[in-house]
Amino acid sequence: MKNIIIFGLFFLMVSCKSNPVTKLDNKTEVGLKGNWELTSVSYPNSSYIKINSFGIADSQCFETSSWRFISNNNQGEMALRKAGCPTFSSDITWYVNQEGNLVLKFVGADVKAKTVKEGYVLKVANLTENAFQLFDTVDVAGKTITLVYQFNRIK
Incomplete structure (x- = not known):
């Protein structure tokens, strides 16, 4: 009987072991909190090469x-509004991991983030009170280039 109880406790402890959790960079998340405008997108040879960002435009x-x-629940939204471009808006879920990467998903209406399989990982850099940059590396004809998304806070 004693062996059964010990085995049961051992089994319970092993089965309740938690999965590793992604460590978050809460300081950077709080720094990103608010409303921003993406003011420029730059990359080498941008006048010759067209790159589709996030599979959207x-x-x-x-x-x-x-x-x-929104940093307290890691949600938010974005909207394209440039003339001559497709109209697009979406809810987003996001977080910043300990490596300083923004992990981002575009979430459609009535869709739970956990069901969205495609996401994006971009490096957060140069975060100040009024600006920050995201770096995205993409493959163009076998060469890796870095896109720089420049954000400025909307006041």
Whole structure:
């Protein structure tokens, strides 16, 4: 009987072991809190190469887009509004991991974030009270280039 109880406690302890949790960079998340405008997208040879950002539109269409980051629940929204570009808006979920990467998902209406399989990982850099940058590396014809998304706080 004693062995059964010991085995049962051992089994219970092993089965309740928690999964590793992603460590978050809460300081950076709080710094991103608020309303932002993506003011420019730059990368080498941008006048010759067209890059589709986030599978949504040409990267230049993201200029003047508005972004809202809510840090207490890691949600928000974004909207494209540049003339001559497709109209697009979406809810987002996001977080910043300990490596300083913004992990981002676009979430459609009535869709739970956990069901969205595609996401994006971008490096957060140069965060100040009024500006920050996101760096995204993409493959263009076998070469890796870095896109720089420049954000400025909307006051």
